Amino acid sequence: MEPSRVLYGLDLLGVAVFAVSGVMTAVRKEMDIFGALVVATVTAIGGGTLRDLLLDQPVFWIEHQVYLWVVFIVTAVTLLILHRKGPALRGLLLADAFGLAVFTISGAQKAAGMGLSFIMVVIMAAMTGTAGGIMRDILCAEIPLVLQKEIYATAAIAGAAVYVLLQWLLASPVLSAGSGLAFVFGLRLLAIQRNINLPRLRFSRTPEQPGERK
Amino acid sequence: MEPSRVLYGLDLLGVAVFAVSGVMTAVRKEMDIFGALVVATVTAIGGGTLRDLLLDQPVFWIEHQVYLWVVFIVTAVTLLILHRKGPALRGLLLADAFGLAVFTISGAQKAAGMGLSFIMVVIMAAMTGTAGGIMRDILCAEIPLVLQKEIYATAAIAGAAVYVLLQWLLASPVLSAGSGLAFVFGLRLLAIQRNINLPRLRFSRTPEQPGERK
Amino acid sequence: MEPSRVLYGLDLLGVAVFAVSGVMTAVRKEMDIFGALVVATVTAIGGGTLRDLLLDQPVFWIEHQVYLWVVFIVTAVTLLILHRKGPALRGLLLADAFGLAVFTISGAQKAAGMGLSFIMVVIMAAMTGTAGGIMRDILCAEIPLVLQKEIYATAAIAGAAVYVLLQWLLASPVLSAGSGLAFVFGLRLLAIQRNINLPRLRFSRTPEQPGERK
Numbered sequence: 001m002e003p004s005r006v007l008y009g010l011d012l013l014g015v016a017v018f019a020v021s022g023v024m025t026a027v028r029k030e031m032d033i034f035g036a037l038v039v040a041t042v043t044a045i046g047g048g049t050l051r052d053l054l055l056d057q058p059v060f061w062i063e064h065q066v067y068l069w070v071v072f073i074v075t076a077v078t079l080l081i082l083h084r085k086g087p088a089l090r091g092l093l094l095a096d097a098f099g100l101a102v103f104t105i106s107g108a109q110k111a112a113g114m115g116l117s118f119i120m121v122v123i124m125a126a127m128t129g130t131a132g133g134i135m136r137d138i139l140c141a142e143i144p145l146v147l148q149k150e151i152y153a154t155a156a157i158a159g160a161a162v163y164v165l166l167q168w169l170l171a172s173p174v175l176s177a178g179s180g181l182a183f184v185f186g187l188r189l190l191a192i193q194r195n196i197n198l199p200r201l202r203f204s205r206t207p208e209q210p211g212e213r214k
Numbered sequence: 215m216e217p218s219r220v221l222y223g224l225d226l227l228g229v230a231v232f233a234v235s236g237v238m239t240a241v242r243k244e245m246d247i248f249g250a251l252v253v254a255t256v257t258a259i260g261g262g263t264l265r266d267l268l269l270d271q272p273v274f275w276i277e278h279q280v281y282l283w284v285v286f287i288v289t290a291v292t293l294l295i296l297h298r299k300g301p302a303l304r305g306l307l308l309a310d311a312f313g314l315a316v317f318t319i320s321g322a323q324k325a326a327g328m329g330l331s332f333i334m335v336v337i338m339a340a341m342t343g344t345a346g347g348i349m350r351d352i353l354c355a356e357i358p359l360v361l362q363k364e365i366y367a368t369a370a371i372a373g374a375a376v377y378v379l380l381q382w383l384l385a386s387p388v389l390s391a392g393s394g395l396a397f398v399f400g401l402r403l404l405a406i407q408r409n410i411n412l413p414r415l416r417f418s419r420t421p422e423q424p425g426e427r428k
Numbered sequence: 429m430e431p432s433r434v435l436y437g438l439d440l441l442g443v444a445v446f447a448v449s450g451v452m453t454a455v456r457k458e459m460d461i462f463g464a465l466v467v468a469t470v471t472a473i474g475g476g477t478l479r480d481l482l483l484d485q486p487v488f489w490i491e492h493q494v495y496l497w498v499v500f501i502v503t504a505v506t507l508l509i510l511h512r513k514g515p516a517l518r519g520l521l522l523a524d525a526f527g528l529a530v531f532t533i534s535g536a537q538k539a540a541g542m543g544l545s546f547i548m549v550v551i552m553a554a555m556t557g558t559a560g561g562i563m564r565d566i567l568c569a570e571i572p573l574v575l576q577k578e579i580y581a582t583a584a585i586a587g588a589a590v591y592v593l594l595q596w597l598l599a600s601p602v603l604s605a606g607s608g609l610a611f612v613f614g615l616r617l618l619a620i621q622r623n624i625n626l627p628r629l630r631f632s633r634t635p636e637q638p639g640e641r642k
Contacts, residue, residue, distance in 0.1 A: 026361070034368050035361035049268070054477070054487050059268050065334055120493055141357040143569045147454070147463035154462050240575070248582055249575035263482070273482050279548055355571040
């Protein structure tokens with residue numbers, strides 16, 4: 001399988017699972033059906049769009065509109081399932097973790113394919129993986145989950161490093177992409193299950209007064 | 215009248231009415247005069263800027279700086295009028311509805327002019343129409359109005375479809391743009407007046423606990 | 429010293445001080461260490477990234493990855509210092525003011541170097557100077573400081589005008605950049621120290637009802 005096909009498949013998968021996570025968040029916020037569609041779309045295509053704009057590449061979903069169809073169908077199906085079974089916190093966390101893994105590796109592949117340096121590949125990977133979820137939380141007027149707690153960006157950064165390393169050692173796009181993806185997903189699941197968090201930054205005393213800001 | 219002139223005029227009009235809506239929102243949030251100018255500018259040029267970045271076109275207000283002058287003058291005049299008459303909720307809703315209509319059709323025209331497919335034209339139209347208002351609400355730390363209730367994105371999507379259809383049938387830029395614009399504006403006004411909302415997504419039970427998120 | 433070197437040095441300095449301000453805000457929000465890194469990065473490179481995307485230039489930190497190293501090192505050092513000495517409101521305000529000054533002039537220089545008109549140079553300058561801080565506050569789910577009070581955007585606009593004027597009179601990049609920078613920084617410090625604010629926009633009566641929005 002050549003690299004571009006792997007990238008294509010990964011992007012499709014990432015779009016699908018992030019759409020699910022967007023719909024679930026919108027439902028929790030009691031938005032209407034089009035609100036859910038907008039949040040699903042932004043979550044699904046936000047990270048990849050930012051990646052393409054920054055790398056000065058054609059935006060992936062404008063090139064291949066199948067991505068949008070995937071968002072629409074996934075949104076409809078998710079709403080139907082949620083309507084029957086009620087929202088599930090665990091499902092949201094799983095979809096989000098898988099989307100993070102998939103887009104992280106897709107971002108890494110695109111940056112590596114352009115011959116960027118190691119650190120730039122890792123940064124583009126983490127950005128592609130997390131930006132969609134950050135935009136989703138901003139749309140819902142919340143402090144983005146990724147910034148607050150749990151091993152999240154950490155998982156993306158570590159997985160991207162694994163991908164670059166394996167790609168350099170083995171030169172097999174499928175193997176290195178698969179391993180990187182499994183690494184991000186596994187690390188994120190572990191963090192959720194064991195509730196492992198990095199320590200919050202809380203120093204001696206915060207001079208926060210009522211009415212004062214910043 | 216050739217298409218490019220219609221597009222130009224529409225963009226000017228959209229910039230003006232969205233600037234009004236931005237100023238009104240800033241006033242409600244008790245920002246200072248420059249805060250109002252920033253919110254007005256972002257609301258007015260946000261949607262079109264996103265459209266141009268995604269379509270890899272020169273950003274419209276960098277090409278033609280008359281747009282910025284329109285924002286400045288409209289902001290000043292709106293502040294003067296508000297100072298005399300006090301803020302009006304109805305005026306804000308009207309300006310917002312008209313801005314939505316104008317930018318939706320301007321987005322549709324630009325995308326159609328690049329030969330994009332039907333669905334892509336509709337998407338770019340809805341995005342151009344709603345992005346400015348979404349950025350306005352994000353700047354004011356609120357959940358964007360468009361996502362919460364009322365027929366909003368729905369109006370943009372329907373109106374863009376009307377535009378594409380008429381353009382395909384009649385091939386008259388002025389007629390199809392005018393009809394699409396009237397359709398979006400009318401549908402939005404109807405929704406405001408009759409207070410028609412799409413049903414909110416609220417399922418069996420939401421497992422929201424105090425302190426828990428997502 | 430040729431202009432491009434001045435620009436380069438200014439961008440490096442701006443990235444460093446805005447990274448400090450990002451870390452400080454993240455600490456006040458009790459984020460974890462990677463949250464702090466993300467907020468620092470977005471604050472540091474957000475304004476310049478927006479400038480480059482809008483002007484259709486290569487994104488500066490993708491071209492020269494030294495910027496990212498600066499963010500990483502500054503973030504680490506700032507966390508170490510904060511850990512020992514506790515967060516300081518005054519330090520945050522100083523770093524923010526200096527970042528505003530540096531990026532305002534860097535934005536003005538890049539726009540002037542492309543031969544843009546006076547007003548466009550001032551706009552790009554103010555946008556480059558304020559966008560990073562606005563993104564920082566959006567990530568922290570707050571109404572951006574710049575929009576609420578104090579002479580902030582005003583300082584950027586005035587300083588950019590000083591820069592363009594001096595550059596036109598003297599044609600010395602270093603002198604005009606230095607004067608513009610000092611002007612923004614001085615005006616901002618004065619506003620902080622004397623607590624000078626523009627009057628908030630508050631009109632006769634705001635028809636805000638509980639439960640009503642916009």
